[in-house]
Amino acid sequence: MKLALSDEDAAFREDLRRIYTTEIPADIRERTREGELNYPDDLVISQRILNEHGLAVPTWPVEWGGKDWSPLRRQIWLDEMQLAGVPEPLAFNAKMVGPVIAQFGSQELKERFLPPTANIDIWWCQGFSEPEAGSDLASLRTTAVRDGDSYVINGQKTWTTLGQYADWIFLLARTNPEAPKKQAGISFLLARMDTPGITLRPIKLIDGSYEVNEVFFEDVRVPADQLVGEENQGWTYAKFLLGNERTGIARIGYTKLWMSQVKERAAQVRLNGATLLDDPLFAARVAEVENGLLALELTQMRVSGSEADGKPNPASSILKLRGSQLQQAATELFVEAAGPDALPFDAGDDIDVPTWAGEAAPRYLNFRKTSIFGGTNEIQRNIIASTILGL
Amino acid sequence: MDFDLSEEQQLLRDVTRDVLSRNYDITRYNEIINGDLGWSRQVWGQLAEVGLLGLGFDPTEAGQIEIMVVMTEIGRRLAPEPVAQAALIPGGLLAEVGTDEQKKILDDVSAGTALLAFAHGEPRTRVTTGELETRAERNGDTWTVRGRKNPVLGGDSADKIIVTAALPDGGVGLYLVDGTATTRHPYRTFDGRRGAQIDLDSVPAEPLGGGGDAREPVARTVIRYQSALCAEAVGAMDEALRLTTAYLGERKQFGVPLKNFQTLTQRAADMYVSLELARSMNFYAAMSISDGRFDPVVAARAKLQIARSGTHIAQEAIQLHGGIGMTAEYPVGHYAARLTAINNTFGTADDQLRALTGEIGSYGTVSL
Numbered sequence: 001m002k003l004a005l006s007d008e009d010a011a012f013r014e015d016l017r018r019i020y021t022t023e024i025p026a027d028i029r030e031r032t033r034e035g036e037l038n039y040p041d042d043l044v045i046s047q048r049i050l051n052e053h054g055l056a057v058p059t060w061p062v063e064w065g066g067k068d069w070s071p072l073r074r075q076i077w078l079d080e081m082q083l084a085g086v087p088e089p090l091a092f093n094a095k096m097v098g099p100v101i102a103q104f105g106s107q108e109l110k111e112r113f114l115p116p117t118a119n120i121d122i123w124w125c126q127g128f129s130e131p132e133a134g135s136d137l138a139s140l141r142t143t144a145v146r147d148g149d150s151y152v153i154n155g156q157k158t159w160t161t162l163g164q165y166a167d168w169i170f171l172l173a174r175t176n177p178e179a180p181k182k183q184a185g186i187s188f189l190l191a192r193m194d195t196p197g198i199t200l201r202p203i204k205l206i207d208g209s210y211e212v213n214e215v216f217f218e219d220v221r222v223p224a225d226q227l228v229g230e231e232n233q234g235w236t237y238a239k240f241l242l243g244n245e246r247t248g249i250a251r252i253g254y255t256k257l258w259m260s261q262v263k264e265r266a267a268q269v270r271l272n273g274a275t276l277l278d279d280p281l282f283a284a285r286v287a288e289v290e291n292g293l294l295a296l297e298l299t300q301m302r303v304s305g306s307e308a309d310g311k312p313n314p315a316s317s318i319l320k321l322r323g324s325q326l327q328q329a330a331t332e333l334f335v336e337a338a339g340p341d342a343l344p345f346d347a348g349d350d351i352d353v354p355t356w357a358g359e360a361a362p363r364y365l366n367f368r369k370t371s372i373f374g375g376t377n378e379i380q381r382n383i384i385a386s387t388i389l390g391l
Numbered sequence: 392m393d394f395d396l397s398e399e400q401q402l403l404r405d406v407t408r409d410v411l412s413r414n415y416d417i418t419r420y421n422e423i424i425n426g427d428l429g430w431s432r433q434v435w436g437q438l439a440e441v442g443l444l445g446l447g448f449d450p451t452e453a454g455q456i457e458i459m460v461v462m463t464e465i466g467r468r469l470a471p472e473p474v475a476q477a478a479l480i481p482g483g484l485l486a487e488v489g490t491d492e493q494k495k496i497l498d499d500v501s502a503g504t505a506l507l508a509f510a511h512g513e514p515r516t517r518v519t520t521g522e523l524e525t526r527a528e529r530n531g532d533t534w535t536v537r538g539r540k541n542p543v544l545g546g547d548s549a550d551k552i553i554v555t556a557a558l559p560d561g562g563v564g565l566y567l568v569d570g571t572a573t574t575r576h577p578y579r580t581f582d583g584r585r586g587a588q589i590d591l592d593s594v595p596a597e598p599l600g601g602g603g604d605a606r607e608p609v610a611r612t613v614i615r616y617q618s619a620l621c622a623e624a625v626g627a628m629d630e631a632l633r634l635t636t637a638y639l640g641e642r643k644q645f646g647v648p649l650k651n652f653q654t655l656t657q658r659a660a661d662m663y664v665s666l667e668l669a670r671s672m673n674f675y676a677a678m679s680i681s682d683g684r685f686d687p688v689v690a691a692r693a694k695l696q697i698a699r700s701g702t703h704i705a706q707e708a709i710q711l712h713g714g715i716g717m718t719a720e721y722p723v724g725h726y727a728a729r730l731t732a733i734n735n736t737f738g739t740a741d742d743q744l745r746a747l748t749g750e751i752g753s754y755g756t757v758s759l
Contacts, residue, residue, distance in 0.1 A: 001395065001397075001456050003392060003759070083756065260755040280745075283748035284748055290757040291696060294758075294759055295672050296668065298671035298674065299667055301394070381661065384664070385656035389660065
């Protein structure tokens with residue numbers, strides 16, 4: 001047992017820190033910290049720089065840009081990126097469709113899609129959830145019917161995050177409605193977003209933001225060579241994707257940055273002749289969240305270190321569950337620190353409240369999503385109970 | 392960075408587990424903790440035989456990771472033997488600062504024939520940081536100490552007691568006192584362990600090592616003690632969760648096993664999360680010490696997480712068992728009691744939080 005990094009790993013970390021802080025533009029990193037990235041440009045610029053340095057998709061197979069790093073190095077890559085305020089590569093590309101194509105796609109699909117996916121020349125979005133298929137994803141109703149050299153897709157997807165910037169969508173559709181199990185008749189398809197018959201409708205969220213969409217498919221004709229892997233095997237690929245999505249979802253580095261901002265801001269709030277940060281009640285809440293972050297960081301190191309064959313460890317459900325709770329706790333502390341200054345919304349520069357305070361409550365509301373997406377926390381508990389505890 | 396035990400450490404774990412599981416089931420446990428001594432001299436002898444009672448006395452042989460491994464097994468089996476309290480912790484302190492002459496007793500401690508105790512806490516204090524009411528007094532070449540120490544875990548049966556006392560010119564001194572020279576008020580703690588109030592009425596006291604201010608070794612000892620308690624707690628939590636999941640599978644109500652009820656399995660999953668977070672922080676505490684880093688902040692972080700997880704798991708383990716969890720004849724309630732006692736030994740959750748809130752302004756981004 002040893003806590004300290006080896007000299008080689010420490011040098012590796014230094015190298016990454018240097019690249020992150022010197023190659024990625026400072027204004028993008030500042031906007032990441034403040035939670036106000038300019039979409040899609042900031043993300044595209046940042047991911048392309050990372051890709052130039054071989055840092056966009058290190059977890060992919062080596063021949064497609066992967067690095068074959070140890071689990072620890074993968075963790076360092078991600079943690080340092082977050083701590084430096086570098087936006088993570090687009091998850092739909094780097095963590096979702098890319099690994100699925102690399103693992104299950106034909107050579108032709110790999111050559112066609114993996115390089116532009118790594119370089120974000122294609123912006124992908126995800127077509128999994130449906131109005132009647134949330135946690136019970138396998139009950140999805142969107143259909144794809146083979147007709148000559150194409151599939152004809154009909155149905156509706158929802159919660160499609162950042163779909164408004166997407167060039168392509170990867171989706172699950174039912175290709176065999178007669179299959180004995182609902183999981184058995186599903187396929188994994190790729191479609192251009194400008195294919196005739198696809199329409200996108202924005203969903204406005206409780207914080208006033210627009211980041212998710214409904215996607216409608218009406219007789220959408222997609223070439224059959226945009227099927228990934230085999231027909232009716234899509235559920236296997238989807239489970240692989242969801243397992244990958246859960247790892248690295250804890251966002252510990254970003255939450256650490258937030259907690260340092262919470263402290264900075266609380267130190268500027270006057271309270272009884274001192275500051276809010278000096279208040280034992282508030283300070284205890286800060287200390288408790290910080291401690292939770294370190295406990296989760298160590299747990300993440302233990303869990304990722306045990307993923308020898310690249311298969312996600314079921315214990316990674318802890319990372320999703322606890323990581324989302326800590327993100328939410330941090331957003332709550334911003335609202336607490338803002339106090340009455342949290343109330344004016346989008347009120348303009350004439351109103352004498354700090355910008356961060358005006359953004360605190362919308363972000364708090366927005367981050368209620370983290371315990372719902374990527375498999376709700378209740379689903380994560382079910383995974384732990386059944387897979388780990390044998391219940 | 393490496394979270395795996397070495398082969399020797401795994402062997403140590405297995406040997407400890409073996410000795411303890413041979414000796415204890417719930418019936419035997421209840422007999423032993425309700426006896427006069429509160430623990431078993433026979434088990435003590437076996438622990439000495441396999442070489443567990445001198446771990447860490449020679450830092451080149453074993454250190455805090457080994458202590459952690461053993462204490463986790465103690466916690467898992469709920470062994471009442473005062474391995475940390477009467478041997479490893481005071482012995483480690485004696486090994487660190489004692490004179491060669493004083494260190495001779497360590498052979499007896501390792502052999503299981505001498506018992507020590509570390510008497511530091513005082514009545515109506517919380518975390519003892521240096522302001523002690525117990526005083527050391529010099530009379531020519533000899534010293535006496537005067538004051539009251541409580542609670543002293545293992546103080547009821549200690550042959551030699553290491554006492555902290557305020558020095559005449561400031562600072563904290565360490566003294567070796569004969570157990571029989573003190574006035575002892577032994578008692579049972581609520582979790583079936585043993586302790587004593589030690590009254591020191593100007594008793595003869597031998598300065599440990601060269602004498603003088605010993606605040607640093609005292610602080611290191613508290614940090615080692617906290618780490619050992621964290622390890623014991625993790626073992627107890629692990630077993631409390633195992634008992635609970637087994638029970639959810641066996642116990643039937645409404646014609647089906649309890650594990651058919653999601654309201655229970657979801658809560659068991661949360662217990663697992665708590666356990667793993669505690670395990671991580673326990674590793675953090677022991678690995679830091681093992682790397683030579685004696686940091687009270689690290690210890691406070693670990694003990695805070697252990698308190699949060701321990702309380703959660705103890706409460707839920709009883710609740711998920713239902714009525715049987717309340718009975719003395721079933722183990723799970725005893726685990727809850729032990730976890731509660733650990734929380735109130737060397738700093739409660741709030742005590743740890745108080746230590747941590749004092750630090751939060753001194754850094755921006757929190758890090759290990």
